[in-house]
Structure formats: C-alpha cells, structure tokens
Amino acid sequence: MIALASVHAYIAFHLISWHVFGIQIWGKTAMMGVPSLAKGTINAAAIMVMLILGSIMIWGRGFCGWVCHMRGAIEFADWSLRKLKVRQYLNLREKNVLVNTPHRWLLRVGALFVLLLPVIILIHNVGFSPKVNVMAPVPIADLPGYEGKAFAKTAFFNFDIKPTWNDYLLAFGLAVFIQFTMSILLNLRYGQGAFCRILCPYAPMMVPLMNISPVQKKITRVAQCTGCRDCSNACPQGIDVSREIFHFDGKVINTECIKCYACIDACDDNVLKDTAAPGVPQTDRLKPYEKRPWQQELARKDGLLTNAKHMQVFEPLGPVADFTSIIVALICGGITSRFGGFWFYPGAIISFIVLRECCLYVRKWSSVLKGKTPSVTV
Ligand code: SF4
Ligand code: SF4
Numbered sequence: 286m287i288a289l290a291s292v293h294a295y296i297a298f299h300l301i302s303w304h305v306f307g308i309q310i311w312g313k314t315a316m317m318g319v320p321s322l323a324k325g326t327i328n329a330a331a332i333m334v335m336l337i338l339g340s341i342m343i344w345g346r347g348f349c350g351w352v353c354h355m356r357g358a359i360e361f362a363d364w365s366l367r368k369l370k371v372r373q374y375l376n377l378r379e380k381n382v383l384v385n386t387p388h389r390w391l392l393r394v395g396a397l398f399v400l401l402l403p404v405i406i407l408i409h410n411v412g413f414s415p416k417v418n419v420m421a422p423v424p425i426a427d428l429p430g431y432e433g434k435a436f437a438k439t440a441f442f443n444f445d446i447k448p449t450w451n452d453y454l455l456a457f458g459l460a461v462f463i464q465f466t467m468s469i470l471l472n473l474r475y476g477q478g479a480f481c482r483i484l485c486p487y488a489p490m491m492v493p494l495m496n497i498s499p500v501q502k503k504i505t506r507v508a509q510c511t512g513c514r515d516c517s518n519a520c521p522q523g524i525d526v527s528r529e530i531f532h533f534d535g536k537v538i539n540t541e542c543i544k545c546y547a548c549i550d551a552c553d554d555n556v557l558k559d560t561a562a563p564g565v566p567q568t569d570r571l572k573p574y575e576k577r578p579w580q581q582e583l584a585r586k587d588g589l590l591t592n593a594k595h596m597q598v599f600e601p602l603g604p605v606a607d608f609t610s611i612i613v614a615l616i617c618g619g620i621t622s623r624f625g626g627f628w629f630y631p632g633a634i635i636s637f638i639v640l641r642e643c644c645l646y647v648r649k650w651s652s653v654l655k656g657k658t659p660s661v662t663v
C-alpha cells in the first residue's frame with residue numbers, strides 16, 4: 286500500500302513539473318507511452334512502457350502488484366469500502382467472491398483497441414515515422430491540463446484551464462475522482478480487483494510475456510503444503526494457488542498472477558516464496574488434488590457459475606447478453622474517451638454494469654412470471 290501510494294505521489298510530482306513548470310523529461314504515464322510506441326516514437330513514456338514489459342522477464346507482473354497507479358486506486362477502493370462497512374461489499378469480500386465475465390479477453394483487447402484508435406487514425410493519415418526523442422510529446426497527450434485544456438482536443442466541448450495551482454489541482458482532483466470512482470464501482474459490483482481481472486487493457490500486452498523467461502520469479506512452494514487452501518481463498522485474482530503449486534511443480538504459472546503476495550501473507554506455514562528457484566517437491570500426499578482435470582464448471586446455489594482454474598464466479602447470463610454488454614461497453618467507452626483516454630473507463634464501466642443489471646432483472650422477472658426459479662445456462 287505504501288509503495289502504491291508513493292506511485293501516486295510520483296505521478297502528482299510529474300504532473301506538477303510538466304503542467305506548472307513545463308519540465309517534461311521524467312516519466313510520462315505508461316498509458317501515454319503505449320500510443321507513443323504504436324506510432325514509433327521512443328520518448329520517455331515509451332521507454333517506461335518498455336521497461337515495464339521487460340521487467341516481466343524477471344519479476345513477472347510485479348509491476349501490477351507494486352507499481353501500477355490503478356492498482357493503488359483499486360486497493361484504496363477496497364480499503365475504503367471495508368472501512369465504510371458497505372454491506373454489499375463486505376458480503377463479497379468476506380468470502381473473496383470474485384465475479385467475472387467469461388469473455389473478459391474480448392473486453393480487454395477491445396479496450397486496448399479503443400485506446401489506440403486515435404493513433405491508428407494518426408498513422409493512417411500521417412504515416413508511420415519511427416524516431417527516438419526522449420523529450421517528444423505523446424501523440425495523444427490528453428490528461429487534464431494538456432495545452433491548457435480541460436479535455437482532449439477531440440472532446441465535444443472544452444474549456445481553458447490555465448496552468449495555475451488552483452486550475453491544476455482541480456484537473457488533478459478530477460482525474461483522481463475518475464480513477465477512484467471506477468475502482469469503487471467495479472469492486473463493489475464484481476469483487477476486489479475487478480478492473481485488473483476484467484477490463485485492464487495492459488493485460489493483453491503483459492500476459493503473452495509471462496512464463497517465457499527461465500529466470501522469471503514465480504510464487505513457489507518452498508516447504509510441504511498442508512492443502513489448507515488459505516492462499517487460494519486470499520488471492521484477489523481468483524487463482525487457485527494451492528492447486529497450481531500442486532499440479533505445476535510447485536509453481537504458480539497462472540498468467541493472471543500480479544505478485545500482490547496476498548497468498549504468501551495468508552500462508553501461516555511459510556510454504557510460499559517468490560523465487561525463480563525450483564519448487565520443493567511435495568512428498569506429503571494431498572489426495573483431493575491428484576485427480577485431473579480440475580477445471581470443471583459448477584453451478585452454485587446462488588445461481589452463479591464457477592470454475593476451478595480461476596476461483597471466480599460468472600453471472601448466469603447467456604452468451605448473447607455477455608457479448609452485447611461488452612460491445613455496448615466498448616461503444617460507450619469509445620464515446621466518452623473523446624474527452625481524453627481516462628474518460629473511456631467511466632463510460633465503459635457504467636454502461637457495462639447498467640446493461641448487465643438490466644439483463645439480470647429481466648431474467649428474474651421473466652422467471653417469476655413463468656412461476657419458476659431462474660435456471661443456470663452458459
Ligand atoms: S492489471 Fe492493469 S490495472 Fe491491474 S495492476 Fe496490472 S496494469 Fe494495473
Ligand atoms: S495472491 Fe498470490 S497468486 Fe494471487 S495474484 Fe497475489 S501473488 Fe499472485
């Protein structure tokens with residue numbers, strides 16, 4: 286939490302130096318580095334993205350668990366909702382219920398596509414011109430305050446904000462508000478860390494780089510596991526840690542692992558460690574884990590579906606509703622992203638949640654009208 290809070294302090298420092306003092310050399314947000322790279326410009330932001338992706342070879346997705354500013358917002362949202370004792374969230378959180386969509390990859394790749402769309406259009410109109418210039422601005426520098434405007438140039442309306450402290454603080458507060466609001470909304474509806482599990486557009490870039498380096502550290506069994514499953518029940522990414530280490534030579538190989546170390550903290554027997562060294566062989570028998578396959582779908586009493594690879598549950602909506610909600614989210618996010626990259630998320634998240642809620646209500650009502658309890662379909 287301290288590391289993630291420090292990242293926010295760094296971002297604030299960077300934005301102040303950029304917008305107030307005009308110093309652009311240190312860092313730019315990774316979000317802005319991806320379009321730079323896509324356009325072929327190696328600037329400070331692009332270097333940051335390459336370092337983040339390169340770090341996966343050694344640290345796995347340690348960036349996610351320790352550096353990502355969004356993760357900081359997500360964990361702050363988790364902390365706030367628990368402190369505020371929001372009943373709906375406590376119900377999810379106490380049992381670590383993590384709701385997901387079976388088609389989350391479509392949503393993640395779609396989000397990445399929407400965020401890169403302005404660059405794709407730029408390349409189409411202006412052409413691809415690779416160059417190295419660490420001071421070069423990003424092609425869509427659309428954080429509040431860029432060029433003295435509140436929103437991106439593509440916004441339907443805009444207004445000037447002068448780079449004074451008051452204007453800057455207002456714009457920065459707005460950006461923080463968007464970030465925390467979308468973390469809180471998603472956590473509240475889909476369980477902790479929902480943004481990482483469902484929507485993050487960086488996951489499609491990170492996941493293919495996982496498990497290809499022999500020196501990549503992974504969560505590893507370093508002592509005999511008792512099979513108590515505390516680690517699995519603690520994982521915010523819904524990874525069945527104790528089964529992973531049983532089936533994969535003592536290693537968590539799941540590409541969704543973000544190195545938050547919640548599993549390590551949860552294990553009272555100190556069985557887990559983040560290391561590239563080989564896992565300690567399991568000699569004590571753990572009979573329930575010896576049967577394969579272990580990734581079966583099950584219907585729960587509450588109507589949600591679960592599978593064991595990810596200890597996550599799925600809303601009992603059919604493929605049509607799933608697909609439609611994703612398309613609607615991408616379209617609405619695409620519209621709101623005209624105000625700037627970050628504005629993609631409120632549009633996408635709110636429309637996604639509202640549509641799925643409506644589908645669930647319609648399903649419930651139609652079942653009541655037919656006089657039967659809702660059945661579970663995939
Ligand atoms: S999955 Fe995305 S939002 Fe989550 S920590 Fe990683 S980069 Fe950040
Ligand atoms: S709890 Fe463990 S397995 Fe799950 S994401 Fe965190 S570090 Fe990875």
Ligand code: SF4
Pocket residue numbers: 509510511512513514515516517526527551552553554555556557
């Ligand atoms: S790794 Fe630790 S917490 Fe996980 S099942 Fe084994 S003993 Fe329990």
